[in-house]
Amino acid sequence: MEKYNLPNLAYGYKDLEPYISEEQLMLHHDKHHAAYVNAANALLDKINEARRKGTEMDYKSVLKSLSFNVGGHVLHEKFWENMAPHSAEASRGKPAGKLAEAINKEFGSFERFKTEFSETAKTVEGSGWAILVCDQEGKNISLMQIEKHNVNYFPEVKILLCLDVWEHAYYLDYKNDRAKFIENWWNIANWEEAEKRFKV
Ligand code: MN
Numbered sequence: 345m346e347k348y349n350l351p352n353l354a355y356g357y358k359d360l361e362p363y364i365s366e367e368q369l370m371l372h373h374d375k376h377h378a379a380y381v382n383a384a385n386a387l388l389d390k391i392n393e394a395r396r397k398g399t400e401m402d403y404k405s406v407l408k409s410l411s412f413n414v415g416g417h418v419l420h421e422k423f424w425e426n427m428a429p430h431s432a433e434a435s436r437g438k439p440a441g442k443l444a445e446a447i448n449k450e451f452g453s454f455e456r457f458k459t460e461f462s463e464t465a466k467t468v469e470g471s472g473w474a475i476l477v478c479d480q481e482g483k484n485i486s487l488m489q490i491e492k493h494n495v496n497y498f499p500e501v502k503i504l505l506c507l508d509v510w511e512h513a514y515y516l517d518y519k520n521d522r523a524k525f526i527e528n529w530w531n532i533a534n535w536e537e538a539e540k541r542f543k544v
Pocket residue numbers: 372376420508510512513
């Protein structure tokens with residue numbers, strides 16, 4: 345199987361300030377995300393070695409860990425793309441076009457969506473994510489709450505927008521104030537990227 349790689353960010357480490365600090369973003373990307381990539385690759389090595397040698401594996405433990413680490417990698421890849429500097433056109437504060445229509449149809453208004461997404465993020469128990477998804481046909485959009493990187497997530501949905509609310513995403517900048525982080529995060533949400541995913 346192909347190895348996973350840590351992607352470069354499309355912006356500089358300081359570019360999401362003052363909403364996410366350079367130190368916070370650097371640690372999150374270079375340490376936390378990198379750790380998931382490395383752990384996923386180490387598991388792939390372990391699986392390949394067992395296959396090559398024809399030895400046994402602890403499937404439950406190996407696959408559980410693979411799900412957690414690959415989930416962490418994929419969600420972080422999407423998360424970096426779901427943000428853009430506040431000054432960029434992409435972070436204009438609200439969606440446009442078909443995604444705006446779909447959000448209005450489902451939630452009644454963009455404000456209602458924003459409130460629901462924020463509450464979804466605030467109420468994640470422990471470490472996890474708030475995500476806006478659509479089905480493969482692009483018909484229905486809905487909110488999901490992922491615990492850790494892989495729990496409560498159902499298959500066959502496309503992730504349009506995701507927000508990491510693990511403490512490692514905000515603790516340096518916001519201490520325990522997850523709600524403030526979420527409130528500020530809307531300033532750097534990349535709507536262009538969410539619209540692009542909705543179309544594909
Ligand atoms: Mn994270």
